[in-house]
Amino acid sequence: MTTTRADGLPFLPGNTFKDPTKTRFHVSNTLGFKNGYAIQQRPTVGLGGERLVHNQLSEAELDELAKKMPTLTYGQAKQAPPETFVPAHLAFDKKVLKYKAYFKETVHESASEFYRVRPVDIYYYLEDDSIAVVEPAVENSGMPQGKLIKRQRLPKNDQGDNWHWKDLNLGMNVTFYGKVFRLTNCDKFTADFMESEGLILSFPESIPSDPYTQSRRQPLRSYTTPSDFDKLKKFLKLDRKVLRFYCVWDDRDAMFGEMRPFVLHYFLVDDTIEIREVHEPNDGRDPFPVLLRRQRLPIDRYDVESSFPMVVMELSDHEVKQWFNPSDFGIGKTLFIYGRRFLIYDCDNFTKNYYRTMSGIQDFTPIPVKGRAKDLSKMELPPYNGFGSLEDSKQNCLSLVPQPPKKDFIKMLENDHKILRYEARLDSVRPDDKDRRFILSYRLSDDMISIFEPPQRNSGIIGGKFLEATRISKPGSDIENPEFYGPGDFAIGSVVHIFKHRFLITNCDEYVLKVLEANADQYPVSTIESIRQKHGKSSPLKPATQDEQ
Known part of the structure; x- marks a missing residue:
């Protein structure tokens, strides 16, 4: 309970009186929570419910207090907190x-x-x-x-x-x-x-x-070029430049001999020669591509002095008098290399340009070579015997070690997990097959068809997988070039022949209609219209009634 004294009277007993209008004397709450954090609030109501004035001082008093610095007069009340500590x-x-x-x-x-x-x-x-x-x-x-x-x-x-x-x-x-x-x-x-x-x-x-x-560092080399063309300049100028001649080895004088094609390479950078054999399929020879490894080739290796002791010493490069050089090659020339007779009949364009620049030769007419190996007869595939798929049978005939058939991976990636489902029943005269229903699934990724028979209670027939995923050819199609069933062939009411079974398409999934309409230019209009009419009467994959049958 609060008391109030009259203005101008001292605060003594008898000069105060009670205010009967004030009945609540609790202290106002100054703490609160905001976003889970405790915050302090300024009280707005005092004891007894009186509204508190925020600033009890006048503007002049506030200005005077703002200009005063109590720390200079009375000293610092408490030590200032230290700055934020950073480890x-x-x-x-x-x-x-x-x-x-x-x-x-x-x-x-x-x-x-x-x-x-x-x-x-x-x-x-x-x-x-x-x-x-x-x-x-x-x-x-x-x-x-x-x-x-x-x-x-x-x-x-x-x-x-x-x-x-x-x-x-x-x-x-x-x-x-x-x-x-x-x-x-x-x-x-x-x-x-x-x-x-x-x-x-x-x-x-x-x-x-x-x-x-x-001390280990060597001084820079001082090169003295004795002539205008040294080995280093030759390497920098002629590296990776090779003369290519097409030649044949005429070995028809020997028993079972023939003319065998070869390629002669002359490396200008170091005047070495390499001879490679041209192999053709099924020529009956081991696949050794190099007949003569890269080396310097003498014109006559045994043209040495008579005083050379050939009985006790082997010939070396010092005893060779003359080596093959570009002037010894040309179209129509015959070379004798280690007892073999090679006839040059043609060369490539780089070799022709080289001889035009260096020797001024302009005629490079190739020589017709007769007696070369005959071309192999065209391989014909045997007729398809019906075992396995047609692609596997072809792969067994194309190579000695069969390889798996190539697949259209772009089609598989684009149509992965895209399956068209149809409802079908057997078109049979047997009364047991009248109530049998089947789910025919067509995979767009590899054009394979699988058939599943939902199990039915008390039917006497075990349901489950009726046909594994496989490609089904149309009846009457050519065995060598079969025509397979596609989404355009599964119209509502059409009959599909699968391994001597006749399936009547009665319904399909709604997803089938979306796929066919998205690619309407690829499928017959009659197939799309039959599915639209069917979906206007019944829901997808709902068993057909007796009237619809």
Whole structure:
């Protein structure tokens, strides 16, 4: 209960009176929740239900208080909270200082070198003040290189101090576990970081060269070309340029001999010759493509001096007097190579252009060669015997090792899982087959048909799979070129002959109508109209009534 005193009277007993209109004296709630978080609210109603004025001070008093600084007059009431703390692993994450350095390693067991200069990279991780020393790997150096010191805090002295980034500078020596490293340079990030921290880096230094490495370096070669055309120029100019001649080996003088075709390659880059045999299907010879491997070929290998001791020594390239060169080849010329007689009858366009430029020859009329191997008779496939599919039978005849028939993968990918379902019944005179119903499924991906018979209670017939997925040919079609059933043949009321069984199509799925209408230009109009009329009377795959039969 609150009391109110009259204005101008002192706050003494007798000068106050009770307000009978105020009956609620609870304290207003100043805490609330918003989005699951507790927030503080300014009270709007005081004790007794009185409305509270937010600012009890006038504008002049508020301005005066705004200009005053109580901390200067009375001092700071409490210590200001510290700034937001950011841990080192968050502030310096992925910030690494990189220094270029080197160390000298004394060599005792070598007479050609006294010490080695080995450059390294020193990485300083600001996150935890750890240091790693890595030596860049040099190919064929013969020394184990890579990470010399793993990432860790390195001791600076015996008092327990560790190396800090404030202790590092260019042009100074640092000692890690007894090994002295000389800091020579750093990257831009390191220089900018040191500058931001107020540290001035010294001038960068260069890593001294290793004396043993310098001694192994050979001076640049000075080439003296004795003529206008040397081996190097010949290699650069004539590499991958080959003369190709078409020739035949006339071996008809021998028993069972014949004229066999060959290709002679003359490599201009090193004047070597290669002879390859031209194989034809079923020529009866082993598939050895190279008759003469690539080599320099002498015109007469046994044209040597009579004083040469051929009994105890073999012929070498030094005893050969004359080698084959491009001037020895031409259309109509006969070459004797190791006792074999080769007749050149033609060459390719590059060879013709080469001789036009180098020798001025313009006539390259090919010579007709007679007696070459006869062309094989055309292979005819035997008639289809009806076992297996027609495609498998053809593959057995085309190759000795049968390969699986090729499939239309584009059609399979486009029509994957697209199946047209039809309802059918047997068109038979047997009374047992009158009530049998079948589901005929046509797969668009491979044009195969499968038939399933739903089981019926007390029918005396075991239902289940009636026909595996297979391609069905139309009756009366040619065995060699059969015509298979397609979606356009399954009209409502049509009869399908499948392995001496007659199936009458009575209904189909609604999806069949959508597929046929989407490709109306590929299927007969009568088939689409029959399905439309059927779907206007009954639902898809609903068993047909006696009237509809």
